[in-house]
Amino acid sequence: MKKSACHHRWTMTNLHGGYLVIEGCFHCRHRISFFSQEPVPPIDDYQEGSHFWSHLADYQASQFDLKCEKCSTEVPLKEIMALMLCVRCNPECGVYAAGSQEPDRQTWVYVALCSDTSHTTEKCIPSESLNALNEYLNNGIEDPAKRIAVVPCSLRKFVDTCQGIVLADVGLTELY
């Protein structure tokens, strides 16, 4: 089938476990995240340019890609470190607004977390990844009033006060 004409039917592929590792720079106070597939997540401090990155936390998590069952198109989701459920803690937040667009449906907003937690660059999750993930997660939901919306973490207003629930095994591998 011609890929551009395909109404994709996504399935999960390349599912693998690992660690969501969060590091912070004590110099500029920025935070970054990455997904580690090492048997033990790295905890060493290191210098990168003007940054001095220190380990803050790590949680067991999983990553996966999507593949269309009909045309075999694959969408890698490696830019997504983890998903986080929005609990609507701040009406001024862009993620909150994303959950308010369809008042007649119950929209559950999940935030796709990228590696640049503090968003010092303009880059976040590519729209192609988000579109495929939204199609995949909404396909098969029984309740017609329920909708899943996955949005980029660049919409989040404040990282420090965000009360969202990260889909990771929080607490199992914390060092402190």
Place this chain on the structure above:
Amino acid sequence: MKVSELTQKTTLKAFNEGTDKEIKGIYISDMVSDIIGIKEGHLLITLQTHKNLIAAANLVDVAAIVFSRNKIPADDVVALANKAGIRLLGFDGDTWSLAKKICEIGIW
């Protein structure tokens, strides 16, 4: 089989009402990061009562969650499950005993 039929045929206790969904499969896991990979409509059997579990279970649209070994979810966990329409059930015995019971009564 609907969740309500399962509760009638076993000795599961209910922590909330939730939606009476069709059970399309059964999955046993205690890891939030593992649950993300299951298909919709599964009955999830777990020891884990953390709120993160509900966030993951809602994403994959589980039929219901059974907490084995007499685990009791906290009020905020039940509240989130209520909002998501996820039925929360409890089983006094261990996970293996529940799995055997489900097989013995011919549900699976």
